[in-house]
Amino acid sequence: MSISKIQIQHVRNISSISFEPSPAINIICGENGSGKTSILEAINILGLTRSFRTKKTRHLVQNDQSSSIVFGTIDPMVQGLKQSLGVERPVEGDVRMRYEGADIDLSTLAELIPLQVINSDTFMLLEGSPAVRRQFLDWGVFHADKAFIQLWRGFRRVLKQRNTLLKCGRIDNKLRQVWDREFIGFSDQLTRLRKEYLSLLKPEFDQVVSQLLAGMKIELGFSTGWDKKRPLDEVLASSFERDLRQGFTGSGPQRADLRLKVDGHNAAERLSRGQKKLVVSALKLAQGALFQRMNSRPCIYLIDDLPSELDQVHGELFCKVLEQSSNQCFITCVDDRALKSHWDPQTDIATFRIAEGSLC
Template identity: 90%
Template sequence: MLYSLLMSISKLQIQRVRNISSINIEPSPAINIICGENGSGKTSILESINILGLTRSFRTNKAHHVVQNDQLASVVFGFIDPMMQGLKQSLGVERPAEGEARIRFEGSDIGLSTLAELIPLQVINSDTFQLLEGSPAIRRQFLDWGVFHADKAFIQLWRGFRRVLKQRNTLLKCGKIDNQLRQVWDSEFIAFSDQLTRLRKEYLSLLKPEFDSVISQLLEGTKIELGFSYGWDKKRQLDEVLASNFERDLRQGFTGNGPQRADLRLKVDGHNAAERLSRGQKKLVVSALKLAQGVLFQRMNSRPCIYLIDDLPSELDQIHGELFCKVLEQSSNQCFITCVDDSALKTYWSPQTEIATFRIAEGSLC
C-alpha cells in the first residue's frame, strides 16, 4: 500500500453544516470510518467534503437546507495535496444560504471547474442506485465525469455543445426557421456532437475492462454488459436524423436527437440489469461502476480519488461487504465511510491498512 504517498485531505474543518457547529478532523490517508446513530451528523461530514470538492451537497440542491439554522453560511476548509507532491495546500469553500459559493485555494479565488480538478470525488450512497434505475441524464453525468477528468478538451466541447443546443431549441420554439440559418446551426450541432460522442465512446472503451475486473470480484459468475447509446440511431448519420425529424422537432420545440439523449446501458443476459438484479446485486453493480471509474482515473492521472460512502453495510451481507472493502482497500483511495455500528467493518481490512474511526453524536465528535 502507498497510502502515505497518496493522501488527498490531511485536515478538515467543518463549520455550520446542518447540525454541526464546528468539527476538526485529521483523517487517515486510507480508511476513515464515521459512526453514529441516525441523525447524529455522520452523513453531514460526507456532505461537507462534497461541498469542499464541488461547493454543493449531494443530498439537496438548496443551499439553505445545508446551512445551520439561523446562520448565514457554511464553511468547509481543508489541507489537500491534489497532485501528490507532498504539499499541504489550503482550500476553503464558503457556502452561503443564498447566493454563490466562494472558493479559495492557496489564498486566491478559483472557479468551479478548477475546483473539480483539485478534488476528484466519488459518492456511493442510496442515490447511486439511480445509475441503474434512474433517467439517462444520471448515467450521462457519470460518464461525463470520467471524460472530464480524462480529456482536457471535454469541458470546452461540452460548453460549446450546450450553447449550440440552446440556440437551436430557441429557434425551434419560434416556430419558423430560415433554411439557411438552420443549416448553419445544424452544422455546428453536428460538429460538436461528433466530437463529444467520440470522447464518450473512447472513455467507455477504457472503462469497460476496469469494470469487468471489479465486478468479477464482487459478483463472481455474473456478466454485466456495458453498452453506449449515441442519442440517435447510430446506423444513420446525424445530419440525416436531424433532417428527417425536423418537423417533429419544430412541433415539439426542442431537439429530439443528439448527445443530449446519450445513455449508458447495463444488461444481464441481454436484459435490462435494473429489472433482473436483486437490491444487493444492484448495490454491487453501481459500486463497481464507481470503483472502476476511480481505478481508471488513478491510472490516467497518477493520483487517487476520494470516496464518500454513506451507510456501507446496508443492502450487503457480510461476505459481499467484505469483498467490497477488499476492492476498495486495493484501490489506494482515501475513503470516508459512514455506518451506525462499526463492529463488522473493523474486521474487513488488512492489518497494514491505516484506519481512523470517528464517533459522532448530536453534531459533535465523541
C-alpha cells in the same frame, strides 16, 4: 489526491468540527441523526461546492447561521504538499472558493478534488433517467480529456440556440443549416470522447465486477443519442418537422445513455437490491481505478452507509476492493463493528465517532 485536515462549520447539526483523516480508510460512525452523512456532505461541498442531498442551501446551512464553511488541507497531485482550500456556501449570495489564498472557479475546484459518492442515490445509475448515466459518463470524460469541458459548453450553447429557434416555430433554411453544422460538429467530437472513455472504462468495470460479483457477466453498452445506423445530419433532417412541433431537438448527444445488461436483460429489472448496489458501486470504483491509471493520483470516495443492503461476504469483498485501491475513503456506518473484521491489519484506518454533531 488526499485531504490531511478537514474543518467543518455550520453544516446541518455540525457547529464546528476539525479532524485529521487517514489517507486510506476513514470510518465515521454514530447513531441515526448524529451527523455522519453531514460530514460526507461537507466534504462534497469542499470538492464541488454543493450538497449531494439538497439543492436548497438553507437546508444545508445550520439553523440560524448565514453560511456553511468547509476548509481542507489538501495534496492534489500527491507531492507531499499541504495546500489550503476553503469553500463558503452562504444562504444568500454566491459560493466562494479560495485555494492557496486566491479565488478559483468550479472547474478548477472539480479538478483539484476528484470525488466519487456512493449512497442510496447511486442506485439511480441503474434505475434513474439517462441524465444520471450521462452525468456519470461525463465525469469520467471531464477528468480524462482536457478538451471535454470546452466542447461540452460549446455543445450546450448550440443546443440551446437550436431549441430556441425551434420554439419560435419557424426557421429560415439557411440559418438552420448553419446551426445544424455546428451541432453536428460538436456532437461528433463529444460522442467520440465518450466512446473512447467507455472503451477504457469497460475492462476496469469487468475487473471490479469479477471481484464483487464473481461469475456474473454485466454488459456495459452505449447509445449515442440517435439512430446509430444513420449519420446525424440525416437524422436531424428527417426529424426536423417533429423537432419543430415539439420545440426541442429530439436526437443528439443530449440523449446519450449507458445500457447495463445482465444475461442480455435490463440489469435494473433483473438484479436484487444488494446486487444493484454492487453493480453501481462497481461503476464508481471502475471510474476511480481508471482515473488513478490515467492521472497517477487517486480519488476521494464518500460512501454512505456501506453495510446497508450487503451481506457479510459482499460487505467484506467491497472493503477488500477499497483497501486494495489507493483512494482515500470516507465511509459511514451506524456501528463500526459491522466492518471491523473486513479490513487487513496493515490498512491505515482512522475511526471517528460522532454524536449530536460533535466528534467524541
